[in-house]
């Protein structure tokens with residue numbers, strides 16, 4: 794983590810010719826990076842929380858069960874993603890994974906992503922457009938999307954999901970780098 798003093802030095806160094814790589818449109822390279830990002834975002838460990846309707850999903854190769862979350866769990870009448878009264882996510886999802894097979898997974902602050910951040914059953918092109926749209930990605934630049942993936946605890950869970958669950962491909966750091974490389978290549982989306 795850079796201190797603000799270090800950041801100033803970095804910015805000053807940029808002025809003397811050491812700035813971050815400029816964006817150079819390179820669709821072939823960019824789409825190759827996007828494929829890596831898509832493999833992660835569309836994976837059940839991520840997409841199960843990125844849904845547009847009321848219900849988190851239970852799905853994936855290690856989930857031979859109904860697709861909607863059990864117990865009729867919903868995002869919550871207040872729209873918060875933390876669940877309905879009496880069925881808050883944190884009633885069952887604690888700060889760490891249950892060690893029991895099919896026990897509730899957990900990290901601090903477990904809740905559903907806002908409905909506009911939907912990836913579940915969306916095409917690669919649709920997910921790509923969502924990630925780039927500040928109206929639907931929480932007002933983030935692509936650099937901020939990348940650092941969210943590198944630093945967020947809910948995201949990190951996708952690579953440490955508890956017993957019996959397939960982990961997301963690659964790692965948080967590799968996905969962070971893929972997002973930055975994709976952005977530097979002009980952030981192309983498939984099909985256009």
Ligand code: HEC
Pocket residue numbers: 833834838839840842843874903904905906907910923924929930931938941942947948949950951952961
């Ligand atoms: C437990 C539920 C949960 C899981 C699992 C989860 N997310 Fe999220 N995700 C959220 C919530 C909640 C937000 C909104 C946070 C915010 O805007 O500050 C979010 C927002 C995001 C965002 C920023 C908004 C956007 O759409 O660009 C990215 C990127 C993201 N998640 C990536 C991932 C990735 C990658 C994985 C899997 C490795 C993952 N998430 C798994 C709940 C989850």
Ligand code: HEC
Pocket residue numbers: 837838839841842849850851852858862864866867868869874875876877880881882883884885886894895896897898903904905954958
């Ligand atoms: C009554 C207890 C309970 C409540 C309340 C609950 N969950 Fe769960 N949840 C579970 C259990 C148990 C599992 C694990 C199921 C399994 O492994 O077969 C689970 C699994 C999940 C999964 C699947 C993770 C994966 O990819 O493997 C997601 C996503 C999820 N819950 C989200 C939520 C969200 C979001 C809320 C609140 C809106 C919530 N849950 C509320 C018990 C609960």
